[in-house]
Amino acid sequence: MAYEFEFAPVLEYTDLLLKGAFFTIALTAVGAVFGIGLGIIGAVCRAWRLQPFAALFAVYVELIRNTPFLVQLFFIFFGLPSLGIHIGEWEAAVLAMVINLGAYSTEIIRAGIASVPKGQLEAAASLAMNRYESFRYVVLRPALQTVWPALTSQVIIVMLGSAVCSQIATEELTFAANFIQSRNFRAFETYFITTAIYFAIAIMIRQLMLAIGKRYISGRLS
Amino acid sequence: MSLVSIHQLHKHFGDNHVLKGIDLNVDEGQVIALIGRSGSGKSTLLRTINGLECIDAGEITVDGAKIQAGAKDMRPLRLKVGMVFQQFNLFPHLSVGENVMLAPKIVKKTDPAQAQELAEQMLAKVGLSEKFDAFPGELSGGQQQRVAIARALAMQPKVMLCDEITSALDPELVSEVLSVVKQLANEGMTLVMVTHEMRFAREVGDKLVFMHQGRVHEEGPPEALFNAPSTPELAAFIGAIDQA
Amino acid sequence: MLTQFTTWDIVRNLLEGGKWTLLLSLLAFFLGGVTGLIIVLLRISPNRFLRVIAKVWIELFQGTPLLMQLFIVFFGLSLLGWDVSAWTAAAIGLTLFTSAYLAEIWRGCIEAIPSGQWEASASLAFSPLQQMRYVILPQALRIAIPPTVGFSVQVVKGTAVTSIIGFTELTKSGTMIANATFEPFMVFGLVATAYFCLCYPLSVYARHLERKYHVAC
Secondary structure (H helix, E strand, C coil): CCCCCCCHHHHCCHHHHHHHHHHHHHHHHHHHHHHHHHHHHHHHHHHCCCCCHHHHHHHHHHHHHCCCHHHHHHHHHHHHHHHCCCCCHHHHHHHHHHHHHHHHHHHHHHHHHHHCCHHHHHHHHHCCCCHHHHHHHHHHHHHHHHHHHHHHHHHHHHHHHHHHHHHHCCCCHHHHHHHHHHHHCCHHHHHHHHHHHHHHHHHHHHHHHHHHHHHHHCCCCC | CCCEEEEEEEEEECCEEEEEEEEEEECCCCEEEEECCCCCCHHHHHHHCCCCCCCCEEEEEECCEEEECCCCCCHHHHHHEEEECCCCCCCCCCCHHHHHHHHHHHCCCCCHHHHHHHHHHHHHHCCCHHHCCCCHHHCCHHHHHHHHHHHHHCCCCCEEEEECCCCCCCHHHHHHHHHHHHHHHHCCCEEEEECCCHHHHHHHCCEEEEEECCEEEEEECHHHHHHCCCCHHHHHHHHHHHHC | CCCCCCHHHHHHHHHHHHHHHHHHHHHHHHHHHHHHHHHHHHHCCCCHHHHHHHHHHHHHHHCCCHHHHHHHHHHHHHHCCCCCCHHHHHHHHHHHHHHHHHHHHHHHHHHCCCHHHHHHHHHCCCCHHHHHHHHHHHHHHHHHHHHHHHHHHHHHHHHHHHHHHCCCCHHHHHHHHHHHHCCHHHHHHHHHHHHHHHHHHHHHHHHHHHHHHCCCC
16 A cells, blocks of 8 residues: 655644744854854964964864764763753754854855955055954955855755754754654654755755845945 | 165065165155066065065165064055055955045044045046946956055055056056056156056156166166166167067 | 773774764765766756756755755655665665765866867867767866865765664764763763764865865865
């Protein structure tokens, strides 16, 4: 007998799915803002060789990029309490996402800074700007503009990766899906719809980042 | 006393001794043309006057601001010296007006209304008032270079440095830039320019400085140097240009 | 009975899990590479229908969580009446995931070859397949190596997610040992170290290749 797909038992829980989707988006938004912020700081430290920060960021970037997000999450959530640092599942999820995205953005933004032509720095210097002024007004925006597509992809990767936060009981989209399929016994349908929601969120983030890039990074209103 | 005075200036790039004891004085209102083969050190010399290259020995004084070997803070010098580059180096993410206003606003803390007025004046001077809101990418090379001149002028420098400012331009765009420079010279701006436009150097320059192998090889009024070069190197250089 | 775990017991158990991480990585990278090659050929084929299929494939796998892909494979195959083990589901899921990313990386490399190369070989009367075989692929392959090696790091890290569908690899072993020993800090520290030992050499090698070829795509 062929299996009959039934999506109605999943759609009964639409409110739970939407709530989960909202928290996945919220997690991603907080992670993206602070992660990219951390990346800018890290990139500047490395580009300007501000020791010891440049060396610390170099180690941090390698440690994070060469270990799985899930293990980072477990280390933060299960490991830190044994050092006396107690944090909840939301804090752990946000922290893990910021730390993870921060490492990737450090490398991405550093490449962006390196791509700004030397002549731009010379022009800024010739106008008597100091290093901070020239970074803030001349380097930062073109650098971000160059790497904006790469940052966008990375934010999406981190958003998709956040599905594993369900493992520490952070009540985001996958957590909602796990709960629903344990009630309706329709695992395939539940995860199928959840996957579609993730896909929609990914498309939404791409469009949003594109709009942010156009509006605030390239500085053109057209 | 001269506006710019350079004394026993030395500069190395690694083992390469590119400036070997330069002495040069520029008076207020004077237009100096630096000429010489590529690799003669003329661009490097120009860049030291703006602190873009640090110096290994000697000193540079511009209107009281002095730079010596090991100097860290170039700001006093750069506030007196404007520079225009071969590749324009406009800031691509800023509009033409913002390019001109940026440094007055953040370096000199000019208030926005005043900076706006200043930018409008400077753009009018280079004939680009109507491009205030355009972006550099939308302009021709000649227009971009004129914006770069306006941007440097907005800092109200005592002296302007021009580093081969027409070399990256299509031939038909050269004259619009040169006529702006000529106008500046007529208004009494002190100019030091590295140029390959010999006719222009001859016409506008008060003094020609011929550099050869890291030294000032010969200097004097353009007509005299062109008509009667006193060294075989300058004669050969002029000969090579005439043939081109 | 509560037994006392020595550090050596912990490490030995983790190494046992690590063996499966390594095996799964190799399998997924190899099978994903083969599948990815097919996808990239479809992606650049002259047939619009095939191109769209490949594009959808890539976007679906790049636009959804690996965890969801694993769930769908796991539960989907059992709906078809196959009794899939966690190992099978993990291998299939990770292969599909890898194929999409590699196809996209390789497409970038093929498109990075200047159009003059296509024109020059066309002017020599090469057929499209010959152009691909003798002119484009040899050049694309060279620039494809560094990012491909770089992506292998993502495959190794991706295997950690298979612990959630119950495949006992390194991370799952870590979770079980952490629960048994009540030493999560040390256990997850060791787990992270093990992943780092697998991934860091690959990262360094990818960077070295990138510098050697002076290109990235």
